[in-house]
Amino acid sequence: MTGPGLTMSAGGSGVVAGSAEPGPEHPYVAEIEAERRGWYELAALVRSLTPEECVVPGYYVDPDWTVRDLAAHLGPWLAEAEIQLERLNAGTYAGHDVDIDALNAAFREAMGDQPWNVAWTQANAGRTRMVQAWYALREQTDEAAWWVRKSGPEHYLEHFGRLREWVDELIGRRAAATEMDPPDPEGSAAVEDPESPR
Numbered sequence: 001m002t003g004p005g006l007t008m009s010a011g012g013s014g015v016v017a018g019s020a021e022p023g024p025e026h027p028y029v030a031e032i033e034a035e036r037r038g039w040y041e042l043a044a045l046v047r048s049l050t051p052e053e054c055v056v057p058g059y060y061v062d063p064d065w066t067v068r069d070l071a072a073h074l075g076p077w078l079a080e081a082e083i084q085l086e087r088l089n090a091g092t093y094a095g096h097d098v099d100i101d102a103l104n105a106a107f108r109e110a111m112g113d114q115p116w117n118v119a120w121t122q123a124n125a126g127r128t129r130m131v132q133a134w135y136a137l138r139e140q141t142d143e144a145a146w147w148v149r150k151s152g153p154e155h156y157l158e159h160f161g162r163l164r165e166w167v168d169e170l171i172g173r174r175a176a177a178t179e180m181d182p183p184d185p186e187g188s189a190a191v192e193d194p195e196s197p198r
Contacts, residue, residue: 010118027140032131033146038156039127045167046071053170056118061164067166068119071160073104074151075123078130080150085133088144110117171198 022029045066047053054071057064080103087093111119130151137144149155 005066021030021099022053022135026135028134028137028148031145031153032134035134035148035152035156036097037152038160041160042074042156042163048167049170050172050174051116054120054175056170058169059166065069067163068114068116069108070163071116071119071121071123072108072114074155075119075126076107076111076124077103078123082126082130082133084147085130085144087139089133089136093143096143096150100150 022032026032049067054067057066059065059067059070082091084096111122114122130148134144136146
């Protein structure tokens with residue numbers, strides 16, 4: 001359901017109040033559209049998997065990553081970008097002199113034991129809040145652009161190649177497993193008669 005001031009976030013995280021679409025005069029309208037396209041593609045790839053497939057190791061190796069780990073990586077970066085864009089809007093921004101490796105390690109530790117549904121929900125929520133803060137910007141700045149690139153479309157692009165490969169591999173495994181599992185000639189998968197003795 002959408003309406004004035006409401007929009008359905010990508011990934012199905014829900015209707016968000018106060019996130020009306022930016023008009024064509026918005027200073028980041030082209031970049032916002034690029035982010036939207038990137039997120040929708042990423043979400044479509046993720047949604048093509050089952051929850052069980054999202055926790056299969058192999059997305060990266062050494063250390064092993066799953067699609068859950070990817071969501072747990074993207075989500076905190078999106079949330080951090082939202083915080084920094086809010087600071088830009090409020091005039092309290094201190095710059096992007098951050099240790100990216102240290103932040104990645106901190107995010108991984110914070111999200112390390114979260115189940116798939118929590119990691120994916122957090123990524124959707126982080127993305128929604130980041131976009132809302134981005135909509136609120138009224139001028140282009142190098143600092144805002146840095147955070148959006150780091151957390152949004154360019155960050156998605158860094159992961160698309162491997163994510164596409166891994167999704168194809170997981171779906172291929174699913175198809176192979178189905179082929180190896182012959183149909184049951186006795187029909188044991190049929191609904192049991194509730195009156196039959198056990």
